[in-house]
Amino acid sequence: MNRPDLSELVVATAAADPLTALAATAELRTETERLEAVLVRRARNNGVTWTEIAAVLGVSKQAVHKKHGGRGLFGSQR
Template structure:
């Protein structure tokens, strides 16, 4: 993923004030975390394996299960 793609993905609108920009990025991170949790829960409900979910996330099966195993 290029830096241009990432800027588009997170709705890049640089704020001249770094603290305001950091706060905006923290909100983006929170939204992404919630969205990821929802999709992992959906995948499990639909019967996807931890291996498939981990592959989609780019992490090990153990890491995915440790993070979302209670989902």
């Protein structure tokens, strides 16, 4: 799958056509959610705590654990 260039999506959110801008916003949201999940998993694999991740994301430890904790190898630690 060919992932979109995030900077192109950001520019497209300012398109004159509102449907084009909305489509770019939806795709940008999908890509940033995917990227967040990858980076949280990477942080956890490197020993970063849920509390530290939550602080960086500006949410509670419970919220980040609920969203990204799952039942994976590192999901229930710390």
